[in-house]
Amino acid sequence: MRMRTAVATLFLVGGVLGGAAAHARQAAQGKAAKDPQLIDAQGYQKLLQRYHGKPLLINFWATWCEPCRDEYPMLNELAKEYEPKGLRMLGVDSDQDGDLILMRRFIARYKPVFPNYRKKPGKPDDEAGFNKAVLPEWRGELPATFVYDKDGHLVEHFFGARDRATYEAVIRKMLGAEGERGGTRR
Secondary structure (H helix, E strand, O other): HHHHHHHHHHHHHHHHHHHHHHHHHHHHHHHHHHOOOEEOOOHHHHHHOOOOOOEEEEEEOOOOHHHHHHHHHOOOEEEHHHHHOEEEEEEEEEOHHHHHHHHHHHHHOOOOOOOEEEOOOOHHHHHHHHHHHHOOOOOOOOOEEEOOOOOOOEEEEEEEOOOOOHOOOOOOOOHOOOOOOOOOOO
């Protein structure tokens, strides 16, 4: 009887441990599946096309960028407030492949309500090409925010963090314009 109990206990423990390991593998695979999609310069242009017809705010960030970490929760709050009113917001992570764990933690911590993408890592020339495709004079400063009207025209950009009032002024202008296109401010 003791032998049967011992064998049953071993099977039970083995099953529990095996199930826990399988659950951990599934969780790890689930996290990988939720990683932001990689985009290059062409992918960025496709995003602009996909969101054509709505005002669009795109923020470039990285986990190593302290101003990005400070600004991101406020951007998330703005998205909660203004997306129901017509604004579309996107995030683009600029971390390298070696920072994937940090990026995953960042996303898990801040729980963004807007889609995020990942800038495809590459050689310095590739990085410069991506930046120039977004805005020719952009040298890669972070955070960087680009605001497009509903027709896809860049109407504002910021290099460096901004306060909520600055963002709200631009957002309200974009939502209040209802199709009126202003000049690009630099």
